Amino acid sequence: MSAATGGPRAARAAVRLRDVGEAGLWRAVDVYRVFTLGYAFVLFVPVQDRYRHPAGAWAVLAAMTAWTLFVAVRRTRSPRMLWADLGVAVLAVLATDLVDSPARIAAGAATLPSMWTATPVISFAVARGWRHGLAAAVVISVTDVVEVAPHASSSTVDSVVQLVLIGTVVGWTAELYAAGRRRLARATAVEAAARERDRLAADIHDSVLQVLAYVQHRGTELGGEAAELGRLAGQQESRLRALVAARGPVAAGEADLCALLAEVEAPAVSVAVPAGTVMLPTRDAAAVVAAVRSALDNVARHAGDHARAWVLLEDEGDMVTITVRDDGAGIPAGRLEAAAAEGRLGVVAGVRGRVAGTGGSVTITSAPGEGTEVELRVPRRRAS
C-alpha cells in the first residue's frame, strides 16, 4: 500500500473520501468502534489479575476509550484521521506485549483491543474501497503476528482471515454503494435538466415561437421590407424550434442523431426523422452531423440561390441511412469524377472524409437541373 502524500494522489484520495463519505456509513463505523471497545473490556475485566501489568492494561483501555470518543465527536474523516486510526490500533496491539503475561500470549490469548482493531480496516474499506481495506487488514495482521511472535496459534490465523475478509467485503460493498450513489446523482441531474428544458420549451412555444411565426407569415404577405423582416423572423423561428426540440445526451458515449440533426433545420432546410431517438456512438453521430453540414454547405454554395434541401434520417436497425437532397442546379455527369481526377475533391472529399471513420459509405447521385442527392449509410456500432 502506498501512502497518500501530497499532490494529485492526495487530492484523488480526498475526492474518493467525499464520494463514499456517507454520514450513515460512518455512523455505523462509530457504533462498531464503541461495541468492540465494550467487548475489549468484557474480555479483559474477568482475567485482569492474570495480566503482567493490570494497571498498564487499564491505561491502554483508557487511551482506546479516549480515541473512540475523540473520533466519534470529531466526525471529520480526513486521510490523516484514517492513518491516525490505523496507528492507534497498531499501538494498542503492540502494547499488549508490554502489559500481558508471556504465558498468556504464548497460549494464544486475544490481544487487549481484540476486535476493536478491525475498525481502521473498516474505515479504510469504507473510505477508499476494497484494496485499501485489504491493505489495512494486512497492516493489522502483521502487527498481530509480531505481537505473538514466535508463538503464532490458530487464533492468530483466525483473526488474520477475519480481518482480510472484513477489509475486502466491506470495501467491495462500499464501492458498489458509491457507484450507485454516483449513478443516482447523475440520473437526478439529467432528469432535472430535462424537466427544466421541457418547461423552457413549453414557454418558448407559447410565446416567442408563435410571434416569430406570425411575423414571418404577415411579413411575407405584406411584401417589400416587411418581407425581409419576415424572412429574418422565419430564420430565427426555425433555429429556435430546432433548439427547443433538441435533447441532451441520453446515455454516456451515445448521442441521439434525431436531436443533433434537428439542429441543422433552417427555412431552406427540412429535416425528417423518426419519432423517438436514433442512438449512435457519440463520435459516429458527430461525424454524421459534420458530413450532413458539409453537404448542406455545398448546397448553399453551389446549388443556386433558391435551392432548398431536405435531410432524411432512417433507422434500419443495424444500419442508419441519412439522405441530403437538394433541388438545385445539380452536377453535370462526369464532373465529380473529373474533379476527383484533378485532385479537387470538394464535396466528395468533404462528405466522404467525415464518414470514413464510421465505416460507412457515401453515394452521390446528380443530374443537371434535378438537384443532387447525397446518401450516407453508416453501420450501427456499439458505443466504446
Add this chain to the structure above:
Amino acid sequence: MTGPGDLPARPVRVMIVDDHPLWRDAVARDLGEAGLEVVGTAGNGLEALRRIPAARPDVVVVDLQMPQLAGVETARRVVTEFPGTRVLVLTASAERSDVLEAVKAGATGYLVKSASREELLDAVARTALGEAVFTPGLAGLVLGEFRRMAGDGDAGGGAPEVPRLTERETEILRLVAKGLTSRQIADRLVISHRTVQNHTQNVLGKLQLHNRVELARYAIEQGLDGAG
C-alpha cells in the same frame, strides 16, 4: 394543388382551433380572403367540439398544444364524433411524438406554422378533398413508425396484425420525405398523380386503422369497452 373537377361546388367550410388569438385571426383572414368560408374559431379542443355541430366545418385546423383538450385528443374526438369532418394539424413547434399521435388519431394532414400562405391554402383544400397532406417531416415520422412496428413485431412475435408498407409505399414515402412533390414523384416513378395520392392515403389509412385496433384491444383488456 387540387385537381380539375375535384373542387366541391360550394366554398370549403373551415374551423380554426388555436389558443393564440393572433394566429386564429391571421389564419382566418388568409383563408377568408382566398374564398374559403371560416365557419368558426375556438380557443381549445372542448370549445371546438361544442361548436362543430352548429358550424358543420369540412376541415378543422387544429394546433397541437392547447389548454383544455390538446390537439391529439381533439383530433381523435373530431374524427370519431363527426365522421366526414377532416382534421389538419397546424402547429409551431410540436414534439415529434405528438405529431405522430395526432395523425394516428385521425388527422389527415400536418403543416408547420412557418409554412407560406399558399402552402396553407393548398393543404386546406386537399384536406377538404380527403387527400393526405404529408410534409417531408411527417413522411419521415411515418416511415420511422412503420419500421418501429415491424421491428417490434419481429422481436415480440406476439402481434400478428402489425401493418407493413408495400415496397411502392415505402418508395413514395421516402421521396416525400426527401422533398419531392407528388407531381415530381409521379414523373419519377412513371405513375399518375392520382396513384401517388392513393398510396399516401393508404399509408395513413393503415396507420389509423392499426391505431383503432390497438385502442379497442387495449379497452377490452382493461374492461373499458362498456359491454360488460
